[in-house]
Amino acid sequence: MTSHTGGPFGRALCAMITPFTDAGDLDLDAARRHAAGLVADGCDGLVLSGTTGESPTTTDEEKNALLRAVREAVGPAVPLVAGVGGPDTRHVVRLARDAETAGADGLLVVTPYYSRPPQEAVEAYFLRVAESTGLPLMLYDIPGRTGTRIEPATLLRLAEHPRVVAVKDCSYDLLAATKLMARTSLAYYSGCEELNLPLHALGGAGYVSTVANVAPRRMRAVLDAFDAGDPAEAARLNGLNIALVEAMMASGLPGAVTAKALLDAGPVREPLQPADRGATDGLRRIYDELIAATS
Template identity: 35%
Template sequence: MDFGRLLTAMVTPFNQDNRVDFDQTTTLIEYLLSHGTDGLVVAGTTGESPTLSLQEKLDLFEHVVKIVNGRVPVIAGTGSNNTQASIQLTKEAEAIGVDGALLVSPYYNKPNQDGLYHHFSTIAKETNLPIMLYNIPSRAVVKMTVETVAALAQIENIVSVKDSTGDLDGISSLLEQVPEDFTVYSGDDSLTLPIQSIGGTGVVSVSSHIIGNQMKEMISLFEQGNVAKAAHKHRQLLPVMKALFMAPSPSPVKAALAYKDIDVGSVRLPLVPLSPFEEQNLYRLIDQYS
């Protein structure tokens, strides 16, 4: 399923009391939609899902769905390492009216491939939402193999994967084994163009908070056949993409948004804000390349 080319893994704005700031969430949504975003992923890792309560997630889903009002797809981060809890949250998100669910590989439990298959397939049976799998071994410790993702892709409502493995050979192999309408999104900003070049659909991006229009231009250039120009744009944007991960995400992108006068507040512990030195390095690169 094609959710669009440039999906933003949206940060969750907090106020000075460290509560979800819904007014700033509205401001952020409008900013992103006017800067190239084709869809929003809400309460994913970039949205600090590990430190959001269940009620905060539901309130956030409801607010985003209301403000977006059908203009772009809203994909809710409803996955966890607890299968039953993931089913419940997915069902509640579906009732709210989201357009899809992002299900991350179960972290910490370290299930084998059979366990991964049954985790995702069990959740899929309990919802009518289109599901995007999230394969991110750097955070989940476990890696879904190409064979596991390909098997899951045969389930009707498992329609996409956000791939953060960095394994271009594996992604190439996967694209040969999945149904034609199954989409593969890069989970790494810096691999957007390489993955697009082997048949990927787009990216679930953090950098699009800051360089959304430029990333959209890069993707469009490639689709139009202007490969050299797209590659040049990729090289131009790469320093900003890298800088936005100079510290655990989303600390850098929240600092960068503040620098652009989009106040989304700080991060919740155990994450911490950037140091003054890190901030100055980040601002310099934003001024230079964005």
């Protein structure tokens, strides 16, 4: 089982936003600055072109340019995981191969969405992607967005593949995660901030966090305290973070929208719409309260 020293991609990972200019183009300079700042503030690794990175609305070329720019900014030692996945397996294989060429250390592969394939087809899809490159895979189980769960029995079989090494878990099923961690060597990363601490306490490797875009040190401090043998302090710090987690992730606005509002990081791409002034002011107030309470 994975130890608390971190999984194959580190322990504290940020699901990084993709900055755009006011004209709506990819802002590689802003991406470089943000990536370097996240690493300086305690992120072990970065996940690019995931949900928070607005991957459905970036082109293949933009994804590759973003990966290359971030690699340039953070150097060779920081794990970069490229988000790939979609409803078309052939396209996903191309994305995976492009990411490998552009310098990714791993692939975050989301379940095929919209078509809602049966489990045999889900398994075949992940295996096809796993065989298409030499990169390790983090499987992204987020049935609330894709409409399809990666069932525990499917994960058990996929765990036998040498390049299937991790899971980003947004299933909200701690029982299944606990059983799978006990029966496999899969590194489990929480994809839902409210479960970062409980999943870690059960043996999880860490997290992939949207909130880490704006509060990387605060998110990491929870796991640091737990790993230092102080679960009460970890619980206290986690409790302080929860108001910001709820405001950013459960307010009805997508995490990409709330993160960019707090960072003043340029527009989101349609169909997403920016947070209005009231929502932005509310986010800022909660963020400032957290910073004051943890400084």
